[in-house]
Amino acid sequence: MASGIKFQLKNSVSPQRYSIETMLGGMALFDYNNDGLLDIFFTNGAAIPSLDKSDPSYWNRLYRNNGDGTFTDVTEQAGVKGVGYSMGVAAGDYDNDGFVDLYVAGVNRNQLLHNNGDGTFTDVTDKAGASGRTAGGGKPWAVAAGWFDYNNDGLLDLLVINYLDYDIANCKLCSIDGISTYCAPGNFKGTANILYRNNGNGTFTDVSESSHIGQYAGKGMGLAFADYDNDGFSDVFVSNDTFPNFLLHNNGDGTFTDVALETGVAYRSNGSVVAGMGADFRDLNNDGLADIFHTAMFGNTFPIYKNAGKDFEDVTEVSGMTAFSRRMTAWGTGAFDFDNDGWKDLFTAGGAILDNELEVLHRPALIPNGLLRNDKNFTFTDVSSTAGAAFLEPRNHRGAAFGDINNDGKIDVVVSTLNDKSQLFMNRTADGNHWIILKLVGTKDNRDGLGTKIKITTSEGVQFNQATTAVGYSSSSDKRVHFGLGKATVIDKIELSWPTGVKQVLTNVKIDQILTVVEGR
Ligand SMILES: [Ca+2]
Numbered sequence: 001m002a003s004g005i006k007f008q009l010k011n012s013v014s015p016q017r018y019s020i021e022t023m024l025g026g027m028a029l030f031d032y033n034n035d036g037l038l039d040i041f042f043t044n045g046a047a048i049p050s051l052d053k054s055d056p057s058y059w060n061r062l063y064r065n066n067g068d069g070t071f072t073d074v075t076e077q078a079g080v081k082g083v084g085y086s087m088g089v090a091a092g093d094y095d096n097d098g099f100v101d102l103y104v105a106g107v108n109r110n111q112l113l114h115n116n117g118d119g120t121f122t123d124v125t126d127k128a129g130a131s132g133r134t135a136g137g138g139k140p141w142a143v144a145a146g147w148f149d150y151n152n153d154g155l156l157d158l159l160v161i162n163y164l165d166y167d168i169a170n171c172k173l174c175s176i177d178g179i180s181t182y183c184a185p186g187n188f189k190g191t192a193n194i195l196y197r198n199n200g201n202g203t204f205t206d207v208s209e210s211s212h213i214g215q216y217a218g219k220g221m222g223l224a225f226a227d228y229d230n231d232g233f234s235d236v237f238v239s240n241d242t243f244p245n246f247l248l249h250n251n252g253d254g255t256f257t258d259v260a261l262e263t264g265v266a267y268r269s270n271g272s273v274v275a276g277m278g279a280d281f282r283d284l285n286n287d288g289l290a291d292i293f294h295t296a297m298f299g300n301t302f303p304i305y306k307n308a309g310k311d312f313e314d315v316t317e318v319s320g321m322t323a324f325s326r327r328m329t330a331w332g333t334g335a336f337d338f339d340n341d342g343w344k345d346l347f348t349a350g351g352a353i354l355d356n357e358l359e360v361l362h363r364p365a366l367i368p369n370g371l372l373r374n375d376k377n378f379t380f381t382d383v384s385s386t387a388g389a390a391f392l393e394p395r396n397h398r399g400a401a402f403g404d405i406n407n408d409g410k411i412d413v414v415v416s417t418l419n420d421k422s423q424l425f426m427n428r429t430a431d432g433n434h435w436i437i438l439k440l441v442g443t444k445d446n447r448d449g450l451g452t453k454i455k456i457t458t459s460e461g462v463q464f465n466q467a468t469t470a471v472g473y474s475s476s477s478d479k480r481v482h483f484g485l486g487k488a489t490v491i492d493k494i495e496l497s498w499p500t501g502v503k504q505v506l507t508n509v510k511i512d513q514i515l516t517v518v519e520g521r
């Protein structure tokens with residue numbers, strides 16, 4: 001059955017090959033109308049070089065999930081077609097009114113879209129003070145954003161990830177052997193990211209300086225949150241493009257310190273800087289410590305860093321990732337248990353950086369997606385070849401968002417493709433395994449429960465996950481927390497640690513259900 005999703009990511013490719021053209025585009029899987037069905041928001045480009053978005057082919061798009069496998073384009077009635085050259089999106093209920101809002105990151109304009117609860121959104125960017133402009137008035141090129149409660153006050157704060165110091169009106173253009181192509185990031189300076197503290201009255205304060213986030217200029221692409229040292233404060237991982245990664249430790253006093261170098265995640269263990277793309281920050285070996293995975297470009301291999309407690313161990317070589325990824329570039333990614341066996345697997349959205357990669361670098365411009373099964377102990381097996389014919393089709397994939405679109409307990413994936421239709425991969429894995437999905441409702445905490453750490457215990461062992469929407473590249477995934485349960489027929493215990501410190505324990509929980517967990521009840 002046709003899904004009705006007609007969205008095509010359009011970058012307005014120019015003969016000059018402006019760098020922004022190759023960096024689109026993310027999407028969000030979130031339930032904007034609270035009917036229990038995940039809807040899809042796609043970011044989109046604009047005309048080059050005007051960055052004008054008025055032509056409908058450049059609009060961002062919202063598709064409502066009808067619950068029968070079909071979707072309806074509700075962009076116009078929802079008021080979300082957007083402005084400027086958009087790139088990333090982050091979903092989070094910043095005002096705790098029960099309706100999930102959107103922050104759209106872009107080249108020349110960022111937008112905070114308040115969900116009014118009646119199917120419409122209002123652009124409140126200026127009123128909220130979250131334009132993505134720096135204190136000096138400049139508008140850095142933002143590729144992604146994420147919601148998290150860094151100061152544990154029950155209000156979601158916003159981190160905006162900026163990429164290169166770039167001005168389309170006055171920028172360097174590049175060529176290889178006389179052929180115009182996209183510049184390598186080394187041709188531009190990096191930029192600092194922006195942290196906005198939520199004031200709780202619909203406004204935000206730029207705390208980039210006081211939080212020390214603004215001290216670190218990088219070339220950010222991937223963003224993911226986890227409390228990697230279990231001190232009760234959400235930390236931040238940012239993968240940087242051909243620049244050392246950031247691991248921003250939340251000091252708990254409103255400041256962050258980049259500890260990437262001393263914890264071993266700034267560079268690969270051989271000392272090389274890689275072109276960091278999308279990232280995820282989750283426990284891959286069920287020991288309660290969040291590990292790091294990020295995609296990269298051809299020749300790099302995609303790094304896996306095992307959280308060893310005080311620092312991280314580069315386990316890329318032993319993981320099976322080298323053979324899979326050494327000759328591949330990928331963007332979107334996510335660590336989800338696609339076969340519900342209790343171990344989080346990895347998805348990668350393949351696509352070359354240059355659209356004329358074949359012509360100028362003599363290697364493929366179109367790359368298939370990847371699916372890697374977690375065979376425990378940081379061993380991953382490439383199972384892409386059995387994931388389906390459409391899954392293997394080489395394309396110019398970009399963003400990926402993850403969530404259970406038909407509420408059958410299996411995690412589905414939406415993937416964007418540059419200048420082509422987006423794809424919706426419904427997970428049809430026939431495994432006979434059980435599952436649970438937790439829909440958190442914060443009361444003292446942020447309504448979405450983002451940042452809540454969850455431990456579950458079954459006859460098959462323990463598992464850990466956390467509530468987050470910041471996953472992969474420029475994209476926002478289902479806020480609900482999924483666990484595959486294997487053959488377990490009951491969940492003995494679910495332990496939740498909410499960001500403000502509230503602890504909650506559920507026992508003898510039924511499997512194969514979407515369970516709403518209200519904080520403190
Ligand atoms: Ca919905």
Ligand SMILES: [Ca+2]
Nearest residue numbers: 149151155157
């Ligand atoms: Ca906060």
Ligand SMILES: [Ca+2]
Nearest residue numbers: 227229231233
């Ligand atoms: Ca921490």
Ligand SMILES: [Ca+2]
Nearest residue numbers: 337339341343
């Ligand atoms: Ca698995």
